[in-house]
Amino acid sequence: MEAIDIALGLFDLLLVFLLLWLAWLVMSSEDLFKAIVLFVAFGLLMALVWVRLEAPDIALAEAAIGAGLTGALLMAALDRLNAVKPMPAAAVVTSAKREQPSLPSKVLPLVALVLIVLGLGYALLSLPDVADGLVPNVKEQMAQSGVKNPVTAVLLNFRGYDTLLEMVVLLLALLSVWSLGGVRKLSPRNTNPVLASLCRVLVPVLILVSCYLLWVGADAPGGAFQAGSVLGAAGVLLLLSGWHVEQKILLWPLRFILVLGSGVFIIIAAVLFFTQGGLLTYPVAQAGWLILLLESAATLSIGATLAALFFGGIPKSRVDQ
């Protein structure tokens, strides 16, 4: 056992311990804001775990979403929760009315928790130590995929229909949010000069990084999802700083971008279905640029959808026509 392995082992053990502790604290702490901050820290450490498991693609996605967007989403929700519920008296009454949970109802879930861990742990440990899974299939087909990053190949080529349906899932989530959230006005223009200058630098950099991740995704970790999440973060930052958007852009151009990903996907799938005889079976020579086209459309849609999800309602310009 070399010193370097010991250091890495200690790193892993501390990481595992911290994650467990954080997860427990997120569940057990009384204060909701504290739970959210702890959850953001949890997402941060998850990104480190992905690095240790040699999954840089996931680490990128988690860095953008787990450590950034989810935290922003939760905080905005907490803010609105406090805004719609300014009557703590009612809450006190309901919590006082509810009798203290009996001892069995506290202990039983804990016992169940331990049993589940033991059962699942046994199942995990009885799995074979070496299993190739789908690695041979992926290796065999990589040359025909049109890209060099195996994860991108799986996402956009081998299992392209998964990604197609996921785009639809995102759109559905946004439609549900819009039908529940109603019409909301954009927040008033920000007057803080520091925040404004931060946005002026950060937003272009975010867009640039998003383009970079999209482009590099063909042969290194990166791709539409990571690029889209970074783009979404740029949108969130703009929304937070009171970005002014014309009503006419919020109407049709926004909706066009939102459906662009699914739309391009479906059109290409349909064309390929009739010309190649299979859903999303790319001709080998064209696979590369078809994937790039799909990813570009998907990036725009994912970014716009995530920012719109953060906004939480049908956006309306604050200037009435």
Next chain:
Amino acid sequence: MQLLYITLALFLLVNLAAGMWRVLRGPGVADRMLAAQLFGTTAVAILLLLAEAAGSNALRDAALVFALLAAVTAVAFVKRAWSMQEERDVD
């Protein structure tokens, strides 16, 4: 050099674990958020060290994304979650 990178990454993780205390203790919401900011900077450093140890360029991209996104959470905190009747959660 490898050993130094990994040891320093471990050291920074210990640092981060110590910062947890401030998140738990508070007392104000801003103190908790501040500690989360520390986690962001520390995680960037850990990622860069691991990237150098593994010779992986992709991890530097992850650190770049981290550096960018930590700011977004913090701005969301200042603009949204930080209500004006602050300093209520003293525990």
Next chain:
Amino acid sequence: MNIPMIYALLGITLFSVGLYGLIVREHLLRKILALNIMGSGIFLVLVALGKRSVGDLPDPVPHAMVITGIVVAVSATALALTLMLKLVEVSGSAVLHDAPKERS
């Protein structure tokens, strides 16, 4: 006991902690956090088991599934939060009650 297996065990423990929180805690925001932690646990198991391959690269298929999973999880979280806010608006409480008649 190798490193990926430790992370897989961490995954199932996280899943169970999340499940526990989902059952025991009442506030809906907490339940949403619990679901997210459960999701992270499942992702961990998937990726850690994908690392058992003999070759130089881990199995990319679970990686791709987890990336889509993370994005779906964040959109589902956004939807759940909106549902929660709607419920609070209608009923004035962020806690699910046992029976509708209890709502005064």
Next chain:
Amino acid sequence: MIDFFSILLLLAGALFFLAGTVGLLRFPDLYTRLHALTKADNVGLGLMIAGLALQAESLSAAGKLVLIWGLVLLAGASVAYLIARGALLRGVLPWKR
């Protein structure tokens, strides 16, 4: 020779991170903690990045490292300002001996 400077910078960076954490834990109020964190950690990261940049395989890799530092500095400074200003507006009093 380059290795020696790298090690020196990395260790100095780690020291600053330690100082930042100690400040976060020991300082009495929000503003002093803000001061400890934002300054010490960003200098620590800068030193570490300088150490790593010496080892970088290409100029572009080193450039990316420096870019990361610049972004962390910018974000850290702005966020520290926003938090401190927010705290003042919300009536968090600075600590007095």
